[in-house]
Amino acid sequence: xxxxxxxxxxxxxxxxxxxxxxxxxxxxxxxxxxxxxxxxxxxxxxxxxxxxxxxxxxxxxxxxxxxxxxxxxxxxxxxxxxxxxxxxxxxxxxxxxxxxxxxxxxxxxxxxxxxxxxxxxxxxxxxxxxxxxxxxxxxxxxxxxxxxxxxxxxxxxxxxxxxxxxxxxxxxxxxxxxxxxxxxxxxxxxxxxxxxxxxxxxxxxxxxxxxxxxxxxxxxxxxxxxxxxxxxxxxxxxxxxxxxxxxxxxxxxxxxxxxxxxxxxxxxxxxxxxxxxxxxxxxxxxxxxxxxxxxxxxxxxxxxxxxxxxxxxxxxxxxxxxxxxxxxxxxxxxxxxxxxxxxxxxxx
Amino acid sequence: xxxxxxxxxxxxxxxxxxxxxxxxxxxxxxxxxxxxxxxxxxxxxxxxxxxxxxxxxxxxxxxxxxxxxxxxxxxxxxxxxxxxxxxxxxxxxxxxxxxxxxxxxxxxxxxxxxxxxxxxxxxxxxxxxxxxxxxxxxxxxxxxxxxxxxxxxxxxxxxxxxxxxxxxxxxxxxxxxxxxxxxxxxxxxxxxxxxxxxxxxxxxxxxxxxxxxxxxxxxxxxxxxxxxxxxxxxxxxxxxxxxxxxxxxxxxxxxxxxxxxxxxxxxxxxxxxxxxxxxxxxxxxxxxxxxxxxxxxxxxxxxxxxxxxxxxxxxxxxxxxxxxxxxxxxxxxxxxxxxxxxxxxxxx
Numbered sequence: 001x002x003x004x005x006x007x008x009x010x011x012x013x014x015x016x017x018x019x020x021x022x023x024x025x026x027x028x029x030x031x032x033x034x035x036x037x038x039x040x041x042x043x044x045x046x047x048x049x050x051x052x053x054x055x056x057x058x059x060x061x062x063x064x065x066x067x068x069x070x071x072x073x074x075x076x077x078x079x080x081x082x083x084x085x086x087x088x089x090x091x092x093x094x095x096x097x098x099x100x101x102x103x104x105x106x107x108x109x110x111x112x113x114x115x116x117x118x119x120x121x122x123x124x125x126x127x128x129x130x131x132x133x134x135x136x137x138x139x140x141x142x143x144x145x146x147x148x149x150x151x152x153x154x155x156x157x158x159x160x161x162x163x164x165x166x167x168x169x170x171x172x173x174x175x176x177x178x179x180x181x182x183x184x185x186x187x188x189x190x191x192x193x194x195x196x197x198x199x200x201x202x203x204x205x206x207x208x209x210x211x212x213x214x215x216x217x218x219x220x221x222x223x224x225x226x227x228x229x230x231x232x233x234x235x236x237x238x239x240x241x242x243x244x245x246x247x248x249x250x251x252x253x254x255x256x257x258x259x260x261x262x263x264x265x266x267x268x269x270x271x272x273x274x275x276x277x278x279x280x281x282x283x284x285x286x287x288x289x290x291x292x293x294x295x296x297x298x299x300x301x302x303x304x305x306x307x308x309x310x311x312x313x314x315x316x317x318x319x320x321x322x323x324x325x326x327x328x329x330x331x332x333x334x335x336x337x338x339x340x341x342x343x344x345x346x347x348x
Numbered sequence: 349x350x351x352x353x354x355x356x357x358x359x360x361x362x363x364x365x366x367x368x369x370x371x372x373x374x375x376x377x378x379x380x381x382x383x384x385x386x387x388x389x390x391x392x393x394x395x396x397x398x399x400x401x402x403x404x405x406x407x408x409x410x411x412x413x414x415x416x417x418x419x420x421x422x423x424x425x426x427x428x429x430x431x432x433x434x435x436x437x438x439x440x441x442x443x444x445x446x447x448x449x450x451x452x453x454x455x456x457x458x459x460x461x462x463x464x465x466x467x468x469x470x471x472x473x474x475x476x477x478x479x480x481x482x483x484x485x486x487x488x489x490x491x492x493x494x495x496x497x498x499x500x501x502x503x504x505x506x507x508x509x510x511x512x513x514x515x516x517x518x519x520x521x522x523x524x525x526x527x528x529x530x531x532x533x534x535x536x537x538x539x540x541x542x543x544x545x546x547x548x549x550x551x552x553x554x555x556x557x558x559x560x561x562x563x564x565x566x567x568x569x570x571x572x573x574x575x576x577x578x579x580x581x582x583x584x585x586x587x588x589x590x591x592x593x594x595x596x597x598x599x600x601x602x603x604x605x606x607x608x609x610x611x612x613x614x615x616x617x618x619x620x621x622x623x624x625x626x627x628x629x630x631x632x633x634x635x636x637x638x639x640x641x642x643x644x645x646x647x648x649x650x651x652x653x654x655x656x657x658x659x660x661x662x663x664x665x666x667x668x669x670x671x672x673x674x675x676x677x678x679x680x681x682x683x684x685x686x687x688x689x690x691x692x693x694x695x696x
Contacts, residue, residue: 068533133591134598145530148538182493182579185416190496190576212583216591228538229577231530235560236581240588243481243564244620248596250482251616260608268599272592 002033002055003315005308006095009038010064010082011102013298019101020046022304027055029305032312035059035095038082059094061085067297071105075113083107087114090290097291097311099282101299107292108146108285115290118161123147124287125158125227126294127165128234131274133216140166140222141180141215144283145231152195155179155224159203161286162222168317169284169310170221177203178210178220180229185209192226200224212236241275282307284314291315350381350403351663353656354443357386358412358430359450361646367449368394370652375403377653380660383407383443386430407442409433415645419453423461431455435462438638445639445659447630449647455640456494456633463638466509471495472635473506473575474642475513476582479622481564488514488570489528489563492631493579500543503527503572507551509634510570516665517632517658518569525551526558526568528577533557540574548572560584589623630655632662639663 007023009016020043023034036043036052037059044050052058063081065074075084083102087110089095100107108124117124125143132139142162147154159177166175179200181189188209189197200206210219215233225233248268252261273279282295282303291314295307355371357364368391371382384391384400385407392398400406411429413422423432431450435458437443448455456472465472473491480487490510495502507525514523527545529537536557537545548554558567563581573581596616600609621627630643630651639662643655 133595148530180580182496182576190574193576212580212585213587213590215584215587217587225580226538228530228541229580232528232560232573232577232581233584235530236563236584237560237588239561239563239565240585241592242561244589244592244623247481247619248616251612251619254615256615257608257612260605264599264605264612267602267604268596271595271599275592 002031003097003312004033004035004095005311005315006035006037006059006086006089006098007304007308008082008086008098008100008102008107009036009043010061011100011107012295013067014300015101016042017046018299018301019304022299022301022308024048024053024056025301026305026308027053030309030312032308033057034308035086035089037061037085037089039064059085059089065103065106067103069103069106071103071109074103074106075109083110084114087111087292090292091115096315097293099293099295099304099307099311101295101297101304101307104145104294104297107294111285111288111290111292115288115292118287118289121157121161121287122154123150124285125150125154125161126230126283127162127169127286128230128283129169129280130216130234130237131280132218135218136274137218138170138280139216139220140169141230141234142222142224142286143227143230144234145227146285146287148226148228148231150192150226152192152199155196155226156199156203158286159200159222159224162224163203163205165284165286165314165319166221168313168319172221175205175221176207177205177222177224178207178214180215180223180225180233181209181211183209184211196224238277245272278303279306281310284310284319291319350379351445351660352381352383352443353659353663354383354385354407354434354437354446355652355656356430356434356446356448356450356455357384357391358409359448359455360643361415362648363449364390365394366647366649367652370647370649370656372396372401372404373649374653374656375401378657378660380656381405382656383434383437385409385433385437387412407433407437413451413454415451417451417454419451419457422451422454423457429458431458432462435459435640438640439463444663445641447641447643447652447655447659449643449645449652449655452493452642452645455642456636459633459636459638459640463636463640466635466637469505469509469635470502471498472633473498473502473509474578474631475510475517475634476578476631477517477628478564478582478585479628480566483566484622485566486518486628487564487568488517489578489582490570490572490634491575491578492582493575494633494635496574496576496579498540498574500540500547503544503574504547504551506634507548507570507572510572511551511553513632513634513662513667514569516661516667520569523553523569524555525553525570525572526555526562528563528571528573528581529557529559531557532559544572586625593620626651627654629658632658632667639667 128144409430476492
């Protein structure tokens with residue numbers, strides 16, 4: 001039985017065209033079935049001959065949640081939106097996982113509403129894969145923006161969830177865990193970091209504080225931070241890389257280098273491909289009781305294929321933590337077990 | 349009368365050689381006198397013929413504060429350290445300003461102890477100049493790491509100090525002010541940002557929230573954040589740029605591009621020069637009642653010359669805010685006035 005991935009076909013800057021194209025490709029390439037959720041009249045023009053190909057099924061949803069809709073309100077009022085329908089499809093066992101490239105806050109809200117939280121996890125977090133320069137691997141930054149004012153203990157919950165996910169996503173048997181801080185030395189940090197570090201030191205794989213310059217480097221497999229700092233750091237990386245890339249290409253455009261400019265640009269784009277958001281394959285929403293992968297807003301068809309692949313792998317590996325975290329976590333922290341939840345009895 | 353700049357000759361990874369060389373160059377090039385503070389036996393080998401040239405005077409200090417010394421303790425116990433002597437030289441009117449490339453925390457502590465805080469400013473902040481891609485200008489990130497847990501109102505104080513400094517440093521008549529947040533929309537942010545934004549909206553030049561990707565771009569002249577997030581963002585920029593530069597140079601090292609590699613590397617280094625920390629010229633410590641410029645730890649002689657230039661310009665422009673901020677600031681925010689303080693009666 002192939003896993004079924006519900007895809008919010010109406011979400012993202014390039015929806016529905018690129019999302020539909022990605023869904024069709026994913027069904028053909030990834031050994032999954034795709035539930036394409038959206039307005040049938042909007043999807044049809046992007047389907048081959050206007051018809052869903054084998055492995056793709058359209059699930060009608062009449063409403064659309066826009067990128068700038070207020071998340072909680074949108075999810076509450078637009079019951080027949082593609083996003084809410086995606087989450088419900090997972091809840092009702094019609095799909096194993098959902099993938100969305102639209103309004104991130106609304107995707108989170110819909111996933112929480114539809115799938116619920118894992119017992120023992122206080123708040124969700126977004127696990128964003130970051131490429132590691134010069135290596136064919138990634139690291140996970142948690143939280144990329146779900147929970148901006150976490151309590152120190154919540155970072156411990158995310159650390160445990162993140163390690164489980166890192167095993168699947170990064171293929172590392174014992175993922176290391178670091179805390180993003182303003183210095184490597186123990187004791188550095190603001191109030192949140194100072195309170196969180198001693199708790200995190202009980203987590204397996206703990207390597208201590210890491211710094212901003214340790215992002216995109218071989219430092220820790222899982223790097224923890226609050227959703228505010230995580231979001232700032234991610235967008236800072238994005239801006240710095242785009243700026244320097246522009247500078248480099250500007251030099252290549254100078255007349256002196258005209259003979260090699262095209263070849264060099266091509267080769268540099270190739271070398272930098274792992275850095276592009278389309279390659280990384282989406283972020284997993286940790287803490288919801290089901291698999292929800294969030295792809296970036298400008299997702300192309302390729303980004304969607306990669307996000308579906310992540311969702312498929314998470315389903316296959318059972319990356320849903322269903323057992324509650326121990327109530328008295330500190331001192332008794334163990335790895336939480338993994339098991340499938342709510343996806344046992346699918347219609348196909 | 350030339351301004352006198354006290355230089356901590358023992359502070360920094362490349363001290364004393366590069367610091368002394370920078371001080372000697374600054375005295376020759378910048379129309380300033382340099383008070384070179386440190387162990388005479390350590391400085392002499394780096395002075396021409398072992399003697400201080402015209403415009404340079406050595407002030408003996410027997411102790412050194414190391415990069416990893418605990419700042420407050422070091423400043424309290426090492427009374428005869430080069431750093432503490434620098435701050436005292438400013439306090440006693442022997443110098444107009446101090447420049448240090450050593451232990452940042454200790455430099456701050458020494459400056460606070462020696463010069464005191466400006467009345468009405470609750471905590472200091474580090475104003476770090478960031479280059480703006482593709483433009484011959486900079487922006488100021490405040491705070492780069494001085495105060496990791498600020499209260500919302502402190503950001504308003506920094507905004508006002510930062511605007512005054514931006515006038516001198518950036519040559520902008522009416523600097524714009526933004527708040528680093530996790531979204532541009534009003535209302536985005538964690539608790540600190542949500543509380544600070546309404547207060548900052550009363551500050552002249554306010555443009556609203558900016559995001560991580562607005563760093564190093566033409567967004568706002570002064571970008572405010574807490575010292576924790578600021579430090580993470582700065583180091584994230586550093587790591588991302590270094591990583592991508594490595595990737596680009598790696599491609600240029602491929603055999604196919606051997607014929608143009610050297611010329612391209614040279615040209616790229618030239619184009620990227622404004623991005624290098626040595627070019628930016630040090631960060632001003634805002635909120636202390638005197639001019640204290642903090643240069644980066646790996647400062648070369650060139651970095652020191654640029655940092656001395658910043659200190660000189662600050663002295664010339666009178667960038668010390670001596671009038672207390674109004675006690676009931678909100679609603680009545682005006683630009684604070686500038687005046688020289690404590691540097692009126694210098695011995696030369």
